[in-house]
Structure formats: C-alpha cells, structure tokens
Amino acid sequence: MKRQTAALATTLLLLLGAPAASAKPWWMRGVDSNETDFLPPDVAFRVAARVEGDLIRIRWVIADGYYLYRQKIEVRPESPDLQVQAPQLPKGLMKTDPYLGTQEIYTQQVEVTVPYTRFDYGAHPIQIKVTYQGCAEAGLCYPPITKVVFPAAAITPAAASTASHPWEWMAIFAGVLAFLLAGLVLRKGRKLDIPA
C-alpha cells in the first residue's frame, strides 16, 4: 500500500510538475540518447576479415559497453573447395554472472586466426561464414549472428594453396585413359604400314 501511494504520488507529481515530455519515444527510454542507447548489432560488433598467406584473420571491433562470448565464435567455409581449421581464439576476460556462471568474453577488439586450405587454385573468392554472439553490459543480449564474410586482401600466389582436389586428379587420369583407349580401339585390326 505504501509502495502504491508513493507510486501514485510520483505519477501525479510527474503529470503536474514535470517538464514537458522529452523528444524520446514514449515507449523506450533513451533510445535516442547517448546514455542508454542500444546499438544495432552491426555497430556493436563490427566484423571484417583479411587473408594473409595461409591464414584468414577475422577481427571484431566491439563497442564500449558491449562484449562477445568466446565460446560462441564459430567459423565455417562458405566458398567451394575451401577448408578451414578450428579458429585460434586468444584468451579473453573471465566474466562471472550469478545467473549464467563464468564465461570468457572479449571486449574492445579481438582478432581470430583461421588456417585454411584451398582446392580450387584461386578460382573462387574466399567466403567464410562466421557466427558470434554478444551482449550489452546495460542488459541486452543479441541472438547469435551469422554472416558471410569476404576477406579483404587479394589472394597471393602463396595463399592460393597448391593442394589439389582429388576430383581433379581423377579427371586428368580419366582423360589420359580415354585417349589411350581411343588409340587402342582405333588401332585394332589395322596393320602397321611401316616402310621398309
């Protein structure tokens, strides 16, 4: 009852004496203020990647007051004939939440390296699919975000791995075998006319 009375008094005071309503939308505090804004996920967590030799480097720039969960970062190949190894994740900060336990997080920025191998001699632009998830310290969590990322750097000859795809050898072998067979078939029944 006491709480209700206080709340009613607060409401009446606000109605009678408060300054004119702010420009903020009525339904959300601070959405247009710098104080308590929540950023769109693409601003809170900016991701970009580049290729360096046989590594893909993926960097997240994380806005102040936001963090990414280390264990939620995943990298998968997206372009054909690309293999990626497990991402090498640097050590993060330990964050303990009484309701979620201790989690390893990244703030400010983090760079993850991913060794890769190509089987296409650079035919396809490298595309990777990255998944990550983070929250705002102010009390908002974004669902896992999955993006297809095109690493920025041009492919150097070293980066275009010399590894060959098993299908390629099979195709070359089949072609050679086919010509051999053709020779044998066409030769069959014919006598060699070797001049004396």
Next chain:
Amino acid sequence: MNDRALRIAGAAVVVLVCIWAGARLYIMRVPEPGGIAVPAGRAGAPDPSDAVRPGSENTDPAWPHPKVPARLPDFSLSDLAGQPTPIMRWSGKSLVINFWATWCAPCRREIPLLESLALEWAGRDITVVGIAVDYRDKVVDFAREFKIDYPLLIGEQDALEVAAKFGMDSPAFPFTVFTDRRGEVVALIVGELHRPQADLILSVVQNLNRNLLQLPEAKRAIADGLAAIPTNRAG
C-alpha cells in the same frame, strides 16, 4: 555385333569420358554465381544474417525502433505443458509480457523481479506472462530449476513471429510489454527491466485501469518518469 560397330561404340565411350573429364575440370575452375546462401539460424535463437559487404551493415543509430502496436495483438503459443494458449486467455487483465531466452544473462537476472511482481500484483488484475523464444526442453528444465511460478509460453519461429507483432522484427532480449486491462499497449521496454521502472509503469497502468488517467497522459507520465530514474543498468 561386327568389329566396326564395336570400334564405334568404343570411340563413343571414349568421347563421353573425355567430355565428362573436361566438364569436371571446367566446373572446378569457373566460379559459381555470387549469390549468398544464408541458412536459417538455430530455431529459437534467431540469426539476423547478412553478408558483410560495404554498406550492408545495419548502422541505424536509433535501433531498435519497434512499431509498437496500439493494442495487444492476438496470438497463441504453447505453454509449459505443450498446450496451445491464446494470450486472450488473460483478457480483461493488465499484462506484463516478458520476452526472454535461457541463453541471455540479463533475461535470467530479471526473473526474480518478475516473480516478485507476479506475486505483488496478482490480486490487482495484473498478470506476468513470460514468452521464451527458445528450445522447449531448455525452457522446461530452466523453469523447473528456477521454480518460475508465473505462466510461461514457449516458441521458436512462432515466438519470433509474435515478437514481430510487437514491432521487434530483429529482436534482442529481453524486452517487456505492458498493457492495461483494456488491452492497450502502454509501454515496451527494451533491455533488462529494473524495479524502479517496473514500479513506475505498473503504478501508471493501475491508474489507467482505475480511469484516473487517459492513455496519452499515461504514456507521457511513463516517458518522463523513466527519464527521471537514474541509469544504473550495469550488467
């Protein structure tokens, strides 16, 4: 089959094998069309997927900006027992509808507050309803572990569609919707709800229900009241 036919057949096989080998080599060297296949994310944990190309990011500084409906939209989701439950089951009551997920730390932190609100306001026609956008088994286990007493509805894609009905097309969690007993949407709070916010909004809702306020005044009172509450939302 004479010898000539055999030779023709053999040559045909050779030609076909050569065509196959050539085609295979060609396919391996020609890039595929540049379309970006973005698979659906894990159900219950929506993936606002996009390709990272210059200009493709959502950099809208006023995000999120849901188009909040004037009235409580009609929808139905399964409850903890799996029974379809229309939100209109609580027609005539004011609702505190909290969207959450088990993987979300601030959502978990809110639960004790929501439980106490449910108890405190139960006798005054204000009902707390949780909508978990998550996997059913996780929510059931979580609800059992945390002994959540207020009604819970659960959904994956269907719950995302419900979130979209409140204007949260690309939702982040938690967010909480307050309605009066007539089903008017009075407030939508994005982010972790705190006691001073909840007390303020519910007191205004109660005054609305008693016809002590009109809806525009109520919304103004909430906006101004929230602005007067010190920011203390450290996570």
